[in-house]
Amino acid sequence: MRRQLLAVWIGLVVVAAAAQVVVAAPPKDDKDANKPVIAVFRLAGSISEVPEDELFSLAETSPGTLKDLVKRMQKAGDDPAVKALVLLAQSGSAGSAQVEELRQAMAQIREKGKDVLAYADSLSMREYVLLAGATRISVAPTGDLWINGLHGETPYIRGLLDKLGVQPDFLTCGAFKSAAEIFMREGPSPEADKMQNWLLDSMFDTQLQLIAKGRNVDVAKARAWIDGGPYSAEKAKAAGVIDAVEHKQDFEGMLKTKFGKDVVFEKKYGKKKEPKLDLSSPFAVFKMFGDLAAEGSKKKGGKSAVGIVYVNGPISIGSGAASPFDSAGATSTAVRKALDEAARDNSVKAVVLRVDSPGGSAVASEI
16 A cells, blocks of 8 residues: 555656646847846735745745745846836635735835836725726726725624534634634624724725825815725726726737837746756656755855744644645744744844734643
């Protein structure tokens, strides 16, 4: 049985590795060296908090990590060859905190005198909050803008349980610990209602501030835009919510008119080169995984540093059941080990704890 499982695992590894084979691209024409560059960043799918060199997973579908994306944007902002940045919003799902961090990066780039130009086929509320920090926002003619605020809902199934003759029994440790209320009550307690409204009000106020600052309008105007949503692309332009309604090829044409017809669109700006796999060698796949592991374990010594510890995913006790297809979440053993290593490392002068978690075990959190 073990041999069969090993064979299946090796087969999966080979298939996954083969899928990552990169055909060497021909060297860039030297004529492009002096041409103006526009760095293009595609925002699609979720953005991972944990850097790729610290979380290797075959199931990783994220187009990039927040750390990597911000660094690449900052690099483009400092690169004199890069004349502008383009953000292509394609159903991205950045978290609220990630949106704020990306907005900070966009603001820093604009302060250096470079344009950040955005294009989308359609926009959700959160995507608009992000792109509101751009110099110019364009949307496809048939696009919709779902700029209509926030909503939250919680199901309460106590009535259903009563009809089924099921008696729920939970222990809670405080009035504001409301996780069990969906089973115990037919509606929210005053404390849960207060907390839900406080949370949504806080998030909504942040979104209003970001929209107003990015679009250079007052908060009242930003709120009026939201109250008037959702929009078609044309109505959004008429209201001042966006700047242009155009197809992608027209957007590209505008960029060529502004920055020159010989402008180079760099769609992988700042990205690390992907590993190449030599299929002529039966051991190439193992070498590739070894190189990836070695790269992730490299340590920079000597200089003072700030350590970053990630609490990513549900918080649980122990070491968890790590899988080659996914992470084990934020386990008490792993987080404590990381903090202990940082404490022992004399070069680490401070530690930043980055939390992207829905919560979990109180015991693990205390540990």
